Amino acid sequence: MTVIEIDKLFQTPKAFAAKFESSELEFDDDGLTLKSAVEVAGEASLKNSEVRLLGTVTAEIEVACDRCLMGVPKSVCQAFDAAFIPVTQDVRHPSVELAAADLSVGIYEGNVFDLREFAREQLLLSLDTRALCRENCKGLCPTCGVDLNAEACTCEREEVDPRWAALAHIKSTINES
Ligand SMILES: [Zn+2]
Ligand SMILES: [Zn+2]
Numbered sequence: 193m194t195v196i197e198i199d200k201l202f203q204t205p206k207a208f209a210a211k212f213e214s215s216e217l218e219f220d221d222d223g224l225t226l227k228s229a230v231e232v233a234g235e236a237s238l239k240n241s242e243v244r245l246l247g248t249v250t251a252e253i254e255v256a257c258d259r260c261l262m263g264v265p266k267s268v269c270q271a272f273d274a275a276f277i278p279v280t281q282d283v284r285h286p287s288v289e290l291a292a293a294d295l296s297v298g299i300y301e302g303n304v305f306d307l308r309e310f311a312r313e314q315l316l317l318s319l320d321t322r323a324l325c326r327e328n329c330k331g332l333c334p335t336c337g338v339d340l341n342a343e344a345c346t347c348e349r350e351e352v353d354p355r356w357a358a359l360a361h362i363k364s365t366i367n368e369s
Contacts, residue, residue: 193209193210194210194307195304195306196208196236196243196304197304197305198238198243198300198303198304198305199303201238201243203239204237205235205237205244205246206236207233208232208234208235208236208307209234210231210233210307210308210311211229211230211231211232212231212232212308212311213229214227214228214229214230216308217308217312219312219315219316222316222319223255223256224253224315224319225254225263226251226252227251227252227253227254228251228252230249230250230311230315231249231250231251232247232307232310232314233247233248234246234248234272235247241277241278242275242276243276243277243300243305244273245272245275245276245310246272247271247272248269248270249268249269249270249272249315249318250267250268250269250270251268252267252268253265253266253267253268254266257323257324257329258322258323258324259324259325259329259330259331260325260329260330260332260340260341261332262325262339263325264323266323268315268318270314270315272314274297274298274310275298276297276298276299276305277297277298277300278299278300279299279300279301325341329341333345333347
């Protein structure tokens with residue numbers, strides 16, 4: 193089952209589960225590589241034409257380290273609580289306006305809800321957090337591009353990250369007093 197048939201949903205939540213092989217989901221330039229199948233599981237319900245999905249998306253993925261671009265393995269277990277309203281509904285309807293203020297409200301069209309696209313979106317949402325290959329990754333030299341974790345280079349580093357500059361300033365202030 194890779195879709196949810198909306199006319200078979202009721203107010204009482206109904207369990208659903210779907211599994212997609214890594215070849216079934218495409219992430220071209222999104223900065224993530226699938227390392228396992230993607231599983232979506234949860235409960236779906238329907239109330240006043242609003243579909244609600246509650247559950248989790250799980251997968252093993254690999255993302256690029258923010259500093260040195262090395263692949264970093266990551267286990268994703270993204271919980272979701274998402275609501276969807278039919279596309280045909282009058283958008284000026286007050287309850288829809290209310291719903292639109294909530295970012296987790298999406299739109300569905302017709303009678304089938306595609307879990308594949310939903311799983312894809314949820315995985316992209318899980319990328320919110322920064323990824324580092326190690327806590328103290330030194331990153332790439334901005335001048336010559338060398339991986340500073342693996343080797344040193346002779347480039348002069350005059351540009352100091354403003355946050356470090358602020359810290360250095362605080363330190364020197366403390367030393368002076
Ligand atoms: Zn790194
Ligand atoms: Zn360098």
